[in-house]
Amino acid sequence: MNASAWLLWGFGATLVLTVVLQGCQAFGISRLSLPYVLGTMVTAGRDRAKLYGFFMHLGVGWIVALLYVATFEQLGAATALRGALVGTLHALIVLLGLFPLLPGVHPRMASETQGPEASRNLEPPGALGLHYGASTPIATIVAHALYGAILGALYTVR
Amino acid sequence: MGYEDEAFAFASWLLHTTRLTPRKFAVLYDVYGKKPRDEREAALPGYEGSKPVRFGNGARDQLQLDVYGEVVDAASHLARREPLDRDTRRLLRACGAFVLDHKLDPDRGIWETREGDFLHTHSRVLCWATLDRLVHLAEAGQLPRAPLDRYRSARDELRAFIEQRCWNESLQTYTQRAGGDTVDASLLLLPWFGYCDAGSPRMRGTFARIDERLSGGGALVFRYEESRAKEGAFLACAFWAVDCLARRGEVQQAEERFAKLLELQNDVGLFAEMAAPGTGEALGNFPQAFTHVGLINAALTLQEARR
Numbered sequence: 001m002n003a004s005a006w007l008l009w010g011f012g013a014t015l016v017l018t019v020v021l022q023g024c025q026a027f028g029i030s031r032l033s034l035p036y037v038l039g040t041m042v043t044a045g046r047d048r049a050k051l052y053g054f055f056m057h058l059g060v061g062w063i064v065a066l067l068y069v070a071t072f073e074q075l076g077a078a079t080a081l082r083g084a085l086v087g088t089l090h091a092l093i094v095l096l097g098l099f100p101l102l103p104g105v106h107p108r109m110a111s112e113t114q115g116p117e118a119s120r121n122l123e124p125p126g127a128l129g130l131h132y133g134a135s136t137p138i139a140t141i142v143a144h145a146l147y148g149a150i151l152g153a154l155y156t157v158r
Numbered sequence: 159m160g161y162e163d164e165a166f167a168f169a170s171w172l173l174h175t176t177r178l179t180p181r182k183f184a185v186l187y188d189v190y191g192k193k194p195r196d197e198r199e200a201a202l203p204g205y206e207g208s209k210p211v212r213f214g215n216g217a218r219d220q221l222q223l224d225v226y227g228e229v230v231d232a233a234s235h236l237a238r239r240e241p242l243d244r245d246t247r248r249l250l251r252a253c254g255a256f257v258l259d260h261k262l263d264p265d266r267g268i269w270e271t272r273e274g275d276f277l278h279t280h281s282r283v284l285c286w287a288t289l290d291r292l293v294h295l296a297e298a299g300q301l302p303r304a305p306l307d308r309y310r311s312a313r314d315e316l317r318a319f320i321e322q323r324c325w326n327e328s329l330q331t332y333t334q335r336a337g338g339d340t341v342d343a344s345l346l347l348l349p350w351f352g353y354c355d356a357g358s359p360r361m362r363g364t365f366a367r368i369d370e371r372l373s374g375g376g377a378l379v380f381r382y383e384e385s386r387a388k389e390g391a392f393l394a395c396a397f398w399a400v401d402c403l404a405r406r407g408e409v410q411q412a413e414e415r416f417a418k419l420l421e422l423q424n425d426v427g428l429f430a431e432m433a434a435p436g437t438g439e440a441l442g443n444f445p446q447a448f449t450h451v452g453l454i455n456a457a458l459t460l461q462e463a464r465r
Contacts, residue, residue: 031177031191046170046243118163121170123190131190133178 005155006069007062013150014061018054020143030139031132032125040108040122061147064090068151076157083152084145091144095137099125159458165236172229173245180252183229185222185270186215193218220266221275226253227284227291231351234291237300251304254292258305258312261285262319268344269381277336279324280344282316287351289313320353330363334382341367342382343395346402350455356405365402374435377415390432390441393422397452404456404463412460419453429453 024030036046038060039053068086072078102125103111109122129136175191176183186194197216204211230253233246242250267278289309296304323336334342345364349356356365372380374391379399381392396419403412422438423429429449431442 025177028178028180031174046173046245116167118161118167121167123171123174126190133191 001069001073002156002158006065009151009154010062010065010069011058012154013065013147014058016150017061017143017147018057020146021139024135024139024143029133030129030136031123032129032136032140037102037106037109037122037125041106044108044119065151068148069155072152072155072157078152078155078157080149080153083148083150083155085148086152087145087148088141090148091141094144095128095140099129100127159454162239165232169233169236169246173249176249180249182256183225185217185220185225216272217266217270220270221260221263222267222270223257223260223263223265223278223281224268224284226257227287227351229253230288230291234295237295237298242295242300247301250292250295250301253288254304254309257285257288258308261289261312261316269342269385271382271384277323278342278344279320279332279334279336280342280347282320282324282336283348283351283353286313286316286320286353289316290352325360329367330360331367332360332364340383341371343368343372343379343392343398344381346379346395346398349402349405350398356402357407361402362406365399368399374433376435377418378433378435390434390439392432393419393429393446393449394431394452397449397456400456401452401459404459407463409460409463412456412463416456416460 018035021030021032021034025033033050033053035053035057036050037053038056039049039051042052042056043049068083071086072082075082103109103113106122108120110116110120110124112124112126123131125132125136129140171189175187178191184193188194195214196218197212197214199210199212202211203209230250233242233250236242236246261282262277264275264277265281266275267281289312292301292304293306293309293313295301296306296309319336320332324332326333326339329339331341332345332348334340334345341364346368348354348364349361354361368379371383372386372395374380374396377396377399378391378393379395380386381389381395385392396415400412400416400419403409403415422433422440424440428445430440430444431446431449433439434441
């Protein structure tokens with residue numbers, strides 16, 4: 001494994017992923033902010049949650065990049081297209097698998113199956129993240145495909 | 159009332175919900191922030207023959223300027239407890255920017271009437287309240303980078319507009335619309351938002367005219383003059399009248415009205431949107447949160463007035 005390439009491009013791809021998702025939120029395309037969702041797992045303060053969540057997202061992105069790298073190593077080559085395909089698969093796992101489970105594990109996320117609690121003031125994303133806006137699935141897929149494409153284009157299999 | 163966590167949860171929901179409509183709020187959002195479906199009429203019989211039966215909500219695309227005042231006023235209450243976070247400050251500045259640009263635009267107003275857009279007095283007062291709260295927040299250092307001077311001058315401009323155009327000298331009342339000669343029960347909220355004193359001559363004149371033209375008998379009050387022929391008395395307005403009386407020190411009269419209104423609750427203490435004059439029969443939406451908010455506010459004001 002090319003550890004230095006993983007560290008460098010894993011960081012770069014995660015940074016782009018974060019910027020794209022935050023940009024989608026800033027421009028009113030989606031309500032989703034993955035750093036905020038992560039940050040509110042450890043703090044209730046909105047400002048602190050964004051800061052902590054940014055670093056948590058960066059860490060998670062770095063670790064997940066290892067899976068991409070392992071896939072590229074297994075396939076024998078890394079290309080932007082392969083990376084984008086893995087990124088799309090990653091996004092689908094997030095949208096279809098992770099999001100519906102979040103209310104059950106997130107300490108500050110409201111759940112559709114429980115009554116209202118004042119401390120759970122983060123809305124549940126729902127299937128495909130559609131509660132966060134109709135464009136959320138597309139934004140999530142595009143951002144993750146871009147993440148994969150960057151890794152695929154810039155990682156070199158040894 | 160001590161429900162701070164719920165208030166913060168509501169602010170969180172509001173921030174989340176308005177994320178896709180940051181410059182112009184929608185009038186209605188569902189719990190996930192989606193707009194309700196557009197309105198359509200159905201050929202179905204309504205309760206006791208009421209008609210038409212509608213699905214969806216025709217107000218979904220209306221401009222109602224009062225919503226900005228409600229939101230900013232609520233946030234200013236939160237700010238008394240702890241400093242506002244960046245997202246809330248951004249939301250409040252966005253509210254201010256919208257109100258600065260649209261404060262004198264005709265709108266549908268609080269009652270979402272189907273007659274079109276007008277310069278509703280209540281909406282102007284809520285725009286005034288938006289700017290007033292923003293001025294106070296900015297002066298307290300809670301709203302960095304806010305255009306304080308613009309807020310101040312626009313607030314003063316609005317007050318001048320309301321006092322000149324929304325006051326009818328011959329009727330001695332604030333009016334439903336600028337330049338109009340009809341009254342509207344939403345004017346009872348002017349003291350609640352701190353626009354004027356409930357005991358001021360202009361507010362006393364307005365209260366008297368509302369009592370004369372909108373009374374449904376007993377403690378009941380209709381929403382506005384045209385509504386008398388079409389619907390029941392609106393219970394939230396009746397509680398606003400109680401609030402207004404208590405604020406100007408007429409506690410006994412306020413309590414008598416309050417007691418009469420409490421008789422309209424059902425066996426589990428819930429109120430409808432409206433009541434039929436004479437019989438007190440529940441009409442409209444049931445239960446209606448708006449009515450209960452009016453009741454709680456009136457009760458708190460009465461409690462304060464008794465001290």
